[in-house]
Amino acid sequence: MNIxxxxxxxxxxxxxxxxxxxxxxxxxxxxATQVCPDSLYRLRKLFGGIVLEKGKIRAWQLxxxxxxxxxxxxxxxxxxxxxxxxxxxxAIWRSHLPHARYRITCPQGHPYDIIExxxxxxxxxxxxxxxxxxxHTKGQRGI
Ligand SMILES: [Zn+2]
Numbered sequence: 001m002n003i004x005x006x007x008x009x010x011x012x013x014x015x016x017x018x019x020x021x022x023x024x025x026x027x028x029x030x031x032a033t034q035v036c037p038d039s040l041y042r043l044r045k046l047f048g049g050i051v052l053e054k055g056k057i058r059a060w061q062l063x064x065x066x067x068x069x070x071x072x073x074x075x076x077x078x079x080x081x082x083x084x085x086x087x088x089x090x091a092i093w094r095s096h097l098p099h100a101r102y103r104i105t106c107p108q109g110h111p112y113d114i115i116e117x118x119x120x121x122x123x124x125x126x127x128x129x130x131x132x133x134x135x136h137t138k139g140q141r142g143i
Contacts, residue, residue, distance in 0.1 A: 007046055012077040014039055021071055021082065023089040026096030028068035033059040065102065068093050106130055 018032045018039075030049075034040050040051045040060035047070055049062030062070060071086045078086065097103070105111055106127035114126045 003046055008073070008077065011043065011046065012074055014043070015074065016078060016082055019082075021086045021089045023092035026092060027063055028065070028071065028089060028093040030062045030067045030070055031059055033057055064099065 015030070015032060018034060020031045022029050022031070032040060032043060035056055035058070037051060037058045040058055043049065043060045043062075044051055047062055048066055049060055052059045052061060068090060071090055075083060075086050103112075106129075108127070108130055110127045110129040112125035113128050115123050116126055118124055
């Protein structure tokens, strides 16, 4: 879906008041809580994420790389107080290893150079250097 400048400015206005930009355990998260869910479904339509219900309160939540991307997108449009909150969350996010699927190197730091299809049809990234050194790729994590 295409996000217009009007959508972005609406999102900034809404999240400036109702949003929360955090990074618990290194996982970026944008949360907004509201009794009336219309705005939360609009956020979900625009950016993805989920709408949770707890009693009369509903919350929209976007996590991980998409939440970090949204923070970076909204940062320049936010007032100073929210900028600080976003900067703090992104600093924590940047200090953690990315999710395995976004890593470009094996756990030993070599670049992934081949993609293999496993018996069950899953594509797995491999590092030739580790294969040469250890003769196998046991313990490597890939996609
Ligand atoms: Zn390696």
